[in-house]
Amino acid sequence: MRVTSPVIGVLALQGDVREHLAALAAAGAEARQVRRPEELAAVDGLVIPGGESTTISKLADAFGLFEPLRARVRAGMPTYGSCAGMIMLADKILDPRSGQETVGGIDMIVRRNAFGRQNESFEAAVEVAGVPGGPVDGVFIRAPWVESLGAGARSVAAFEGRTVAVRQGNLLATAFHPELTGDHRVHAMFADMVRAAV
Amino acid sequence: MSTSPSNAQTPETGTARVKRGMAEQLKGGVIMDVVTPEQARIAEDAGAVAVMALERVPADIRKDGGVARMSDPDMIDGIIEAVSIPVMAKSRIGHLVEAQVLQALGVDYIDESEVLTPADEVNHTDKWSFTTPFVCGATNLGEALRRISEGAAMIRSKGEAGTGNVVEAVRHLRQIKGDIARLRGLDNHELYAAAKELRASHELVKEVAELGKLPVVLFSAGGVATPADAALMRQLGAEGVFVGSGIFKSGDPARRAAAIVKATTFFDDPKVVADVSRGLGEAMVGINIDVLPEGERYASRGW
Numbered sequence: 001m002r003v004t005s006p007v008i009g010v011l012a013l014q015g016d017v018r019e020h021l022a023a024l025a026a027a028g029a030e031a032r033q034v035r036r037p038e039e040l041a042a043v044d045g046l047v048i049p050g051g052e053s054t055t056i057s058k059l060a061d062a063f064g065l066f067e068p069l070r071a072r073v074r075a076g077m078p079t080y081g082s083c084a085g086m087i088m089l090a091d092k093i094l095d096p097r098s099g100q101e102t103v104g105g106i107d108m109i110v111r112r113n114a115f116g117r118q119n120e121s122f123e124a125a126v127e128v129a130g131v132p133g134g135p136v137d138g139v140f141i142r143a144p145w146v147e148s149l150g151a152g153a154r155s156v157a158a159f160e161g162r163t164v165a166v167r168q169g170n171l172l173a174t175a176f177h178p179e180l181t182g183d184h185r186v187h188a189m190f191a192d193m194v195r196a197a198v
Numbered sequence: 199m200s201t202s203p204s205n206a207q208t209p210e211t212g213t214a215r216v217k218r219g220m221a222e223q224l225k226g227g228v229i230m231d232v233v234t235p236e237q238a239r240i241a242e243d244a245g246a247v248a249v250m251a252l253e254r255v256p257a258d259i260r261k262d263g264g265v266a267r268m269s270d271p272d273m274i275d276g277i278i279e280a281v282s283i284p285v286m287a288k289s290r291i292g293h294l295v296e297a298q299v300l301q302a303l304g305v306d307y308i309d310e311s312e313v314l315t316p317a318d319e320v321n322h323t324d325k326w327s328f329t330t331p332f333v334c335g336a337t338n339l340g341e342a343l344r345r346i347s348e349g350a351a352m353i354r355s356k357g358e359a360g361t362g363n364v365v366e367a368v369r370h371l372r373q374i375k376g377d378i379a380r381l382r383g384l385d386n387h388e389l390y391a392a393a394k395e396l397r398a399s400h401e402l403v404k405e406v407a408e409l410g411k412l413p414v415v416l417f418s419a420g421g422v423a424t425p426a427d428a429a430l431m432r433q434l435g436a437e438g439v440f441v442g443s444g445i446f447k448s449g450d451p452a453r454r455a456a457a458i459v460k461a462t463t464f465f466d467d468p469k470v471v472a473d474v475s476r477g478l479g480e481a482m483v484g485i486n487i488d489v490l491p492e493g494e495r496y497a498s499r500g501w
Contacts, residue, residue: 013463014226014247016219035464050223051247052283058245059463062456083223097242097282112282118306119329121216122209140209141220142284142306180219 006194009034009043013059015051019179023187045078045194048085073105078170086173107150114145129156138176217331217351221415231442235280244455248284251277256360257443268296292318301330312499325349339377343398357420362484364421381407425461432465449479
């Protein structure tokens with residue numbers, strides 16, 4: 001029985017790793033970077049951060065992380081992906097670049113950069129089911145959306161009719177970036193998912 | 199500037215959080231100069247987080263001379279079409295219309311760059327008035343803070359573009375990091391005089407002193423040619439690197455580009471840097487800075 005705070009890794013190949021580490025620490029977790037299979041083996045839960053999904057995918061492939069990631073996710077490790085992380089947790093990408101793989105786990109198809117280029121990137125209030133205290137500030141940066149959801153997955157937030165956050169078992173994905181806002185409620189919800197699983 | 203949470207029911211574009219947040223997504227990555235859609239695809243396949251669309255890489259701007267301007271819109275369109283990663287492009291310092299054109303073309307970031315010939319010797323562009331975020335070069339903290347006060351959402355240390363020589367990149371990054379470290383040692387009373395010395399606002403200087411870093415992402419640029427160069431800049435505190443001429447002026451661009459991406463992520467693991475440095479073919483030739491006449495040093499453009 002673990003009595004200390006859960007250890008949550010942040011996949012640190014590329015992206016806004018520091019912001020996720022800070023948000024997890026603020027949510028009471030012990031947060032650390034994960035770049036290698038042996039580091040992945042030592043965490044109770046994992047965040048796949050925002051970043052460039054093609055870059056993260058290529059680095060995960062080059063450094064032998066895909067199989068260990070898939071094995072842990074299949075075995076029920078709580079995992080949260082924001083933006084690029086959402087893409088990495090999708091079973092399917094609508095418009096993948098050649099050779100772009102995902103870890104998968106969430107029965108959904110995502111469309112990359114669905115909300116447009118940087119000029120169309122925006123902030124808006126978003127209600128997330130399971131996050132108490134009113135809407136979160138949704139920061140959408142060249143953000144994906146969920147094109148279609150399979151039977152096992154559940155939409156937990158929508159914006160303008162598009163699914164922008166999803167839960168499936170111990171997996172959570174958001175198209176937006178709570179880590180950029182200083183509001184740690186989404187990370188607190190994820191830390192609770194990890195605590196419940198260990 | 200406002201960085202308070204938005205409670206808007208309608209989406210709000212171009213906020214400081216959205217502009218700066220975009221740069222946060224690039225961290226730990228490599229942004230590569232490209233001059234054709236084909237090069238852009240090579241960069242994307244190698245794992246670049248973004249490409250910088252240019253008509254000529256800095257090494258060729260140096261060689262050719264003349265006035266260096268914003269790239270041709272058709273060429274920028276072609277690169278935007280070719281890749282799914284963000285596309286940046288350069289405007290001349292103070293050339294607000296080039297910046298407006300780049301925004302209209304839909305580029306994801308504008309680099310108000312000393313590599314192009316300055317259009318205004320007094321004023322930089324008012325970057326707050328754009329939806330598209332800007333990155334600007336700096337050689338020291340004061341310069342970085344002046345660009346941030348004009349609205350820059352990302353800073354890169356300047357280095358000396360098109361030389362393949364990392365010495366100026368190191369000098370400028372060390373200068374910025376050293377300036378920040380010195381602020382950390384000052385008390386509240388001293389920060390006013392420090393702001394005056396840095397020719398920057400007291401508010402920004404105080405913010406940097408408290409954070410121990412810039413309020414925006416800091417990359418390094420200007421002279422990176424090898425995986426070890428990229429890892430060096432990361433160890434010195436750059437959050438990512440721009441690579442200009444170093445990739446497509448080398449013997450095997452695809453391989454070198456992928457190697458620099460890997461070394462940027464595993465910058466603190468010499469075994470990885472060693473492995474990726476094998477068999478890359480010839481690096482770009484490079485120029486010694488001390489043989490560059492003062493007038494050909496890009497880093498002294500902008501103020």
